[in-house]
Structure formats: C-alpha cells, structure tokens
Amino acid sequence: MTVAPERTLPRTIQERAAEVAEVAAAHAERTDREASFPVETLAALRASGLLGLLVPVADGGLGGSTADLLRAALRIGRADVSAAMIFAMHCQQTAAVLAHAGPRLRAEVLPELAAGRLYLASVTTEAGSGGHLLSAESRLRTAEGDLVVDRFAPIVTGGAHADAFLISMRGPDDDAPGRLSLVYARRDQLEISGSGDWQPMGMRASHSVALRLAGTVPQDQVVGGHGGFSRIATGVFAPLAHLGWSACWLGAASGALSRVLRMLRDPAGRSRSALGSELLLTRLSTVRARLDTVHALLWRAERMVAEGVDLSTPPRQLLLNALKITAAEQCHAAVDELITAVGMRHGYLRDSPTRLERTLRDLRSAALNYSNDRLHLADGRLALLDPEVRLA
C-alpha cells in the first residue's frame, strides 16, 4: 500500500502572519523587559516572505494588497504591537519603492525584498521638526555625480537592524525646506553611528534609536525624483501610516480583550458572581464597542484608499486623520477600561497572562506617534474647508 505524499500547499498570508505572531508572542515579554529589538521575530518575518508582502508575484513577492497588510498587522499586533509596527512600517517603505523607484533600483530591491533579505527602515523625521514629515534642514550634496548623504535622525525604528533606509533630505539644488527628496541607501553604503540609548515607557521592542547616517549613493537611488517626497508622503506614507498603525493598535487591543475574555470564561477561574456583575458586563460591552468602532473605520478607510481616488481633498484627509485619532484614543481607552474591569491582580501586575500592563504602556504611545494634537489642528482647518460636510 502506498500513501500519497502529503501535498504542501503554499501558505496563505494569514498563515504566515500567524507563524510570525507565534514567534513574536514567545519573545515579547523579554524584548519588552530588555527594551531590545525582536531579532527572532525579524528572522521569522524574513523566513515567512512577509517582508515581500506587497512585492508583485512576478517579481517573486507575495503580491499582497493593503488589506492583506492590515490583516497581517492585526494578527501580529495581537501578540506584540512593537513587532507589528516594525512590520507595518517596513511595508510602508516597500510601497514607496514599488510606486516610485526607477527601473534600476526596482531591479535591485524587489528580489531582495521578496527573498526576505531586505528589512527597510525610514528616516523621515528630523530633530526640531516635531515629527513633521515635510520639512528637513539636512541637504544632499553632489560629489563626482553621486549623492552625499549626511543626516541625523532622532528616532529610527529598527535602525540598528535595518538592511537599508529610505531617507528624506533636501535635494542638492533645493533651496526651499518644503522641497524634499527621498533617497534609498543600503547599510553597506553608509557609516552609521548612534547613541544606542532607548528607555521608553512602552513600544520598547521597537528599538527606535537616534542615528547619524553618512555615505555616498548613486543618483538613481533617489526615489520619485528630486523634490518627489511630498507627493510620496501624501500618496503613500500618510495613508499607509494611518491605516497600518491603526491596524497594529486595534490588533493589540483585540488581543487584550481576547485574553481577558478567555480568563473570565476559564472554568478554573470562573466565578458566577463575577460574570453576573452588571458593572463588568457593561465594561466588556463598552470595550467591545470601542474596538468595533475602530474596526469599521479602518475598513472604510481601506476601501477609500483602495479605490485609488484623490486623497488630497478635505473630506478624504479628514477620514484618514479621524481613523488615526480614533484608533489611538479608543484602543488605549479600551485597554485602560479592561484594567479597571479585572482589577489589580490581572490588570496591573506585570506577570498576569492578560498582559494588560504591557499593552497599556504600548498603546500610550499611539496618541503621541504623529501627535493627535497636531492632527486635530489640521482637521479643524480641513473641516472649515468643507462647509457642506461631505462625509467620505
């Protein structure tokens, strides 16, 4: 009797994300304690093919969509929101390369991404810019036809582990701070020095250190042409950042609620009187409603971006900003409320299997990460530009 060999089906994107999430969960407690980069999770991301998620199948990638990216970020975010952010932000960078890199650079970068050999970090904030993307003082120089990069960046997520960087700087001939260029630079093209100090409240495994990057790259490593950064920021970075971050935060808050519900339903710990508490039931309802609100907004915004419409109009900018503001507030509020619901032992102690303590610290960063305060100011002005109130 012969047994047919087991057919190995290609793994789905969600199966790959689940594998990465498992590795992330296994190392999250330690990387949080040590404030260290999750090297095991990055290795799992490389092996999973997810670093090439958005790369077309014809170029060896998984050919995934933005929706696939969000589902993967939600899944990994349930285990470790730092790892999910590392993944989501890498995908933002790859989307910029896919949409705007020239043919020579694409030919170099796409196979590397697809093979899992290229983890891309972003250097788009500068000291004094307050997280604002569209201004930079550092300027590219030209030397013998090449471009000379010399740039300090106060916060580069995964900067010590990235294989290459996308760096925003003023072009050699750009005299306006508002005119920026985006440059691709491999680690072997750069001298990298950094402080290495990183002791934040949460998001500790995101290892977002200050770095100085200096080196020389050929002209064809400018992505989107000189002065092209603002177009890339509006069309790629801003929408994918708001969608991707929101998915990571929603994943984190969903994971927290799930762990609390499993604990409450566990026969060993179940106490009828606790589950009959009207206060507890009301709190669970409120938490769930917060997550459903963010979920609905996330997928509405994803649809709008997928339709390929002009995202620069006030109603559409308002929707994307509202997603980020709402996800940041509601995901943090949901976990805070869960802590109140389950109390000191399972809400406040570090070693509780609910991991609410870590998740709350992680999600505290959400409102600060591209500050909600600044987005509200922009949204107030944008609201004035739409007196008819055309909801997107």
Added chain:
Amino acid sequence: MDPRFTALLAPFLKHLHGREITEESPLPELGLDSMQSIELLFAIEDAFGVPLPDEDLNDATFATAGSLWTAVRAARAAHEGSVGAP
C-alpha cells in the same frame, strides 16, 4: 495672472524671497502648507468676492500659482454668469 492675485499670494510664500510669481511657481515648495490654505482661501474670497467651489479644494488646485488662478478665474466667471442671468 491678475496682479491683485499675485500680490495677495506673495505673503503666504515664505520661501519666495522676493522673486517674481509666475504661472509655474510651485506653491507647496514656496512655503504654502495645508494649515495656511484656509487663510489663503479666505483672502481670495475677500478680494474677489467669490468662494472656490468645494470640489476644487485639492492638491491639484493648490499645486502652482497658475492652477490656483485658473480655479479663481473659473469661480468668478461662474459667479458673474449666474448673477448676470435673467
């Protein structure tokens, strides 16, 4: 372009450094950010007596001095057309 329009525009362009505004002048690169567009819009309404239609409020309209002027001129023409109609 109407000299009243370029005179009105100039104070919003902090990187203009006294150069002449042409149809091709890129507004975002010369310093017009989204935070200022609302003030610029109000200034245009006050000077020319017409609001820009909501559907013109996008990056393409605010890309260059020429694209913005085209939108202002179209809004004025539409306004005069409707006022002049019996």
